[in-house]
Amino acid sequence: MSSRLPDPGAEERAHSDRLLAHLREAIAAHGPMPFAQYMERCLYAPGLGYYSAGKTKFGEAGDFITAPELGELFARCVVNVATPVLELLGAEADFLELGGGSGSFAEAALKAMASNSSLPRRYLILEPSADLRERQRERLARALPADVFGRVQWLDRPPEEDWRGVLFANEVIDALPTTRFAMRAGEVYEEYVALDGEGRLMRVDRPADALVSGAVRHVERDTEIRFADGYRSEVLPQLPYWIQAIAGSLSAGMMLFVDYGYVRREFYLPERTDGTLRAYYRHRSHNDPLYLPGLNDLTASVDFTALAEAGNGAGFGVAGYMPQAQFLIGSGLQAAFEAAYESAADEQARYRLAQEVKKLTLPDAMGERFQAMIFVRNMDVVPLPAELLEADQGDRL
Secondary structure (H helix, E strand, O other): OHHHOOOOOHHHHHHHHHHHHHHHHHHHHHOOEEHHHHHHHHHHOOOOOOOOOOOOOEOOOOOEOOHHHHOOHHHHHHHHHHHHHHHHHOOOOEEEEEOOOOOHHHHHHHHHHHHOOOOOOOEEEEOOOHHHHHHHHHHHHHHOOHHHHOOEEEEOOOOOOOEEEEEEEEOOHHHOOOEEEEEEOOEEEEEEEEEOOOOOEEEEEEEOOHHHHHHHHHHHHHHOOOOOOOOEEEEOOOHHHHHHHHHOOEEEEEEEEEEEEEOHHHHOOOOOOEOOOEEEEOOEEEOOOOOOOOOOEEEOOEEHHHHHHHHHHOOOEEEEEEEHHHHHHHOOHHHHHHHHHHHOOOHHHHHHHHHHHHHHHOOOOOOOOEEEEEEEEOOOOOOOOHHHHHOOOHHHO
């Protein structure tokens, strides 16, 4: 594994060793932990997890690049979709971003909102990482006028009181701690992380409980297939509860999720026998989630059929589902590109814009691998662009 990945520095390795000691203590005290719990600690353990420690995560200096890191076009398209909804909901409407990342999306979105006089009452960022929250705060304070920055508020938890507006999440669901399951003799097993005789992390399977087994059997019934023995993949039995927790107080408005994933029948293809779980370290992808815990981003693709079910169960209706390329094109990408191209400072800036569009839309880049799903609730009129409604592929769900 390490032979094809960059070697960590001494400080990085020491950080990983501290998390590893924490994991070993927990396993020694309580026995093997479900993989979802292991993933949660690797990503979010206070001061030790990937997202809660001080290492740069996003962009060229980090481990992966998200759409907002490429430039401002992605955020402008999202704003094009959100603005009519915010205007329809009135002056009390808010915009809530889940997981603000580096702050690049919020910066571009707020600038676009300010330029077309469509600022929401509040721009809320639900960010559990204290480290990322401080980075976001510093970036936005530098980049935005004081009156615009004054609308930004950070949340530790989802709003408890009812609110109206738009909820947006880019590459959030793929980072939810996922349950890994395996089939043995027709029965459902759950993957756990244990210690071998020398104290090293190892993966083992145990009979699944009713929640996990029920989630897997639901997939089998819905796809009308039976998973073969040895088949291993991921499932998110907690997704309905998570959606209710983060959006239950959104009394009227829209939710937009953008992430990489598939509809259910494509997610659970018979030939995808080891699921979609991946680890990312310094822009390299590998399949060993036990390697250098705390230094890798652990992620699994999204079952968008499951997301639709969870949204429906929370009282939302699916208003649109499509690949990211179709979403961006239907949300005014061409006009946004032309305006940015015309005002670009030089030929190099125009070249970067062209490359940005390619990465966002080409099938072998983000265009087909990423999907967009739009939910609405308690809106008599859904003011989405006609091009976006025409691109809907909800019948594939």
